[in-house]
């Protein structure tokens with residue numbers, strides 16, 4: 274591994290290694306350039322983006338819950354209007370109190386305005402409570418709406434999407450963006466409420482003296498700028514650290530999870546992984562410290578300018594008062610108004626910051642959702658597309674190729690073959706020869722980059738994918754250990770029909786899994802996940818029996834079994850292949866295995882080499898022709914040949930093309 278250090282190297286040489294090597298995950302990614310350009314947008318760009326962001330938040334909120342969105346909107350507007358009324362009522366009270374005459378008369382004259390002030394204050398409190406209640410209810414609904422949308426896409430995109438490096442990054446940022454949505458919605462609502470408050474104060478201040486409005490702006494703009502700038506910096510740092518975080522997450526899993534724990538210990542990987550962690554974290558810590566410095570400087574400068582500007586406002590107010598430009602009551606109202614405006618503007622600037630930063634993440638989400646469309650399977654042609662119930666009788670593969678992204682050579686190269694219902698065929702060949710790739714295309718999990726696959730003479734793209742997949746069962750080499758019960762682990766092989774216990778047990782019996790499952794502490798109801806209390810884990814071979822049962826559960830027209838017996842003991846393997854042979858004569862079975870003794874009974878054996886189909890025939894035909902299959906078979910059979918002794922070395926078969 275050229276980019277990583279040896280765990281045992283001395284600290285000095287490790288430091289040298291750190292300088293010399295940069296983890297590939299830390300290099301600048303192409304997508305960061307675009308994100309950085311966006312994050313470097315100036316204040317004008319921020320303000321021009323705000324209306325769109327607030328609007329998108331309102332749309333999401335409206336879709337999630339119309340009633341609560343309406344309550345928030347109406348209480349926001351209502352609170353603003355009442356703030357203006359409150360200020361005017363306060364001014365009225367002061368005018369009456371500062372007027373000449375006996376105190377009792379002044380209080381009496383101020384009474385109606387005082388009652389109005391109390392009513393407005395009570396109403397504002399009520400509106401704030403209603404808004405808080407509605408907003409709290411909105412949060413889980415918005416979360417659900419957005420997160421479900423994300424999962425709908427991530428579970429529907431074609432398998433190819435997961436091969437693209439940029440897709441994983443995109444998805445990580447999108448999921449952060451989904452989490453940001455409630456933040457964006459809340460911040461947008463609060464921003465609108467704050468703006469309503471500021472507007473109300475501004476109207477009241479203009480009524481008193483227009484010059485004070487200017488002073489008000491001077492007192493608050495610097496803080497606003499500082500808070501926007503800080504948000505900007507944080508987002509830039511986040512965007513640039515996406516790949517680094519992925520690396521950290523990976524290291525976290527490798528060092529703290531059960532799956533990697535045995536190999537970590539047996540290969541002594543502790544020091545190596547901790548060294549990797551230190552490297553990533555030293556970069557991350559440096560970036561975070563630099564960010565903290567810049568954010569503190571920016572907000573401090575903003576606060577200092579804001580303080581000076583506030584002092585200027587009060588001096589201006591004093592001068593106007595001395596000059597007789599405004600009466601004492603108006604000056605007192607102005608002090609209240611300035612304080613109220615500063616409170617509201619502090620909310621506004623803080624919320625602008627939040628809307629902007631959360632909005633950028635939300636844009637990652639919406640951007641991902643629109644980009645992911647390219648990875649979605651082509652849409653069905655509508656209701657007319659509903660397939661009549663017909664069995665898959667014939668599979669034809671015509672000059673099919675598949676080239677993985679970033680690979681120079683094709684994994685499958687112009688392969689043609691045909692399989693009829695009732696046939697069991699085998700794909701054999703050395704590691705990496707393209708067997709699994711060909712199988713995933715036949716299973717419609719991957720789309721060929723060349724050629725056509727037909728079922729019953731119709732190209733797969735003319736079929737409704739779900740209909741086709743419902744008739745194909747696949748037992749993959751890299752099966753997944755679902756963290757469910759043993760019964761559910763088998764039932765998910767045909768989840769749409771919610772199979773009963775009898776079907777599940779019959780499938781388990783065919784895969785020699787029944788006795789093994791009944792021996793578990795809770796039989797079929799045993800949870801197969803050790804990370805939960807009472808959960809159990811299985812051996813590799815036991816898991817393989819469960820996955821084979823999953824494949825047998827569905828009465829599939831086409832069953833693809835990719836290395837179904839690599840971990841099975843000889844007795845279980847023999848029983849499993851008996852179960853597979855039972856399908857011969859009525860359905861299509863495709864078998865991929867390196868244990869060539871198991872493919873002797875196949876109706877036809879296809880031999881792949883470097884992605885190309887190099888031989889095809891029955892076992893006997895291929896053995897007679899003495900090609901690559903005969904070579905591999907003889908080599909394997911020699912391992913079981915007890916007539917050879919260690920004194921007589923086994924002859925090596927010459928390789929044939």
Ligand SMILES: Nc1ncnc2c1ncn2[C@@H]1O[C@H](COP(=O)(O)OP(=O)(O)OP(=O)(O)O)[C@@H](O)[C@H]1O
Nearest residue numbers: 436677680684702703704705706707708709710711
């Ligand atoms: N997701 C992928 N992205 C890029 N290359 C891949 C991917 N999956 C497989 N390959 C490459 O495609 C080629 C064929 O792989 P495939 O898994 O089809 O071989 P196989 O014959 O099934 O091998 P094995 O006997 O080891 O299971 C290999 O060179 C492999 O490295």
